[in-house]
Amino acid sequence: MSLELFSQYIFAGITYGIIYAIVAIGFNIIYNTTGIINFAQGEFVMLGGMSAITLNYYLPLPLAIIGAVLFTMLIGALIEIVFIRWLKNPSVLRLIIITIGLSIIIREIALHVWGDTVRALPYFTGNVVSSVTILGAPISPQVLWVLAVCSCIVILLSLFFKFTPLGKEMQACASNRLAATLCGINAKNMVTFSFMLSAAIGAVAGCVVSPITSSEYDMGTGLAIKGFTVAVLGGLGNSLAAVAAGLLLGIIEAFSIAIGFPLAFQDAISISILLVILFVRPHGLFGNKEAASLKEF
């Protein structure tokens, strides 16, 4: 394999991998504050991309993206307020069924609103054919956008959780809800925030990948499976590990094509990895066994 081809596969792997990581981080944020796996996470990515495309008919691209992110955050908040907030001590299974149901509903509504045509946002800089040469390989500038934006998300999120009062309060709720309430933190609001935050980063990811992968109403399902695989692979709740696991899965996928695996088998790869991990290391590659044994799910 030539260096050019090799670096092209690496870049493709990293691009998809970091998107999976962002979806996985969305899972983790909600999982950490509530213990719920929100299977509607992929739908946030779809909503972000699709609504940005629609808004882009009327607004310049940056404003359309901002609008799409705000819209998706609103949907995230509504989901929490309408379907989750008022439940008293719901079981994990019940919550999972609720989020799966919601993902189906959102997808069906999207089908009615946008139809089943495949759309895409325009390239942020340049167009389909423009490229930058890195390590001998022509790379689309949009790939650099994806990498830059997703890395920013990861860095900003960790700063947010480490240094801002709101971030610390969300962490406190995740750590001990009773104690957080006794410290005067409104735990229910923190759960709403966690849905809004997950929705926001999902939507941003949906916008930056749209030019490369295109957007359609049912893109969320596949992404949710990949993101969930990555979240489990890294160890549920651990966002830095999710980045590593995401890159790993992305690169595995890219090279599976390189060695001649049919494209149609890509999803099978991640599902097999998910199953193997669940059997062999349910606490994830980087997770800690003791911490995992304390978790409800």
Place this chain on the structure above:
Amino acid sequence: MLKIRNLESGYSKLRVLKKISMHVDTGEIVTLIGANGAGKTTLLYTIAGMIRSTGGDIVLFDQNLKPCSPQHIVKMGCSLVPEGRQVFSTMGVEDNLILGGYVRYKRDREYSQTAELKAIYDIFPVLRDRKDQLAGTLSGGEQQMLAMGRSLMAGPKLIMMDEPSTGLAPLIVKEIFKIILGLREAGNTVLLVEQNAKAALAIADRGYVLETGKIILQGPADDLLNNSDVQRAYLGRDVDSDTATCDIV
């Protein structure tokens, strides 16, 4: 400061507290003793707003608490150090303390986090040595001190403590009780729930005895210490045969 009249409370089907009346005056240490399952924790949770009462009144700082959320009660200046410490075990010691102070930090421009932290570290010097350690890795006694420090960061006027001495070695218990006495010196008011009745009554001004959801005895701490029913039930000795003086903290 705190007045409770005919309070009734419990969990969906189970009525735990039956017409409880009690009060805590400014500057007092009041202790509430009672057997396991008497409803002590339930009473504190009801005052803290974690459980809705089903009857009666709670009046805190001359304000009726009926419709108050836990957040509001903390903001008013009444903090609970819960049973079993409940620190944020996955976060650092200093972050735990800082979180306790957010209710004031967010509203009060004058509030200085560093000054408050220094004050807490002066009361609990062990915490200063461990400020970057994860709270879950502290010893039981240190966690208890952290839970107390975290509540104090909110600058409460009334501080409620649920069994602070449980599971701690006698020496640490002594230290914790000394700190509670120090809190009163500093102008705080304390409502102390304890299994360790002897130690609690020794530092308290007044006491209440709770049994199956009812207050069955109340009075100055010294009277309760000498009361034969209390001695038999909670101080673990048979009054008739026991002549030894009780050794108080």
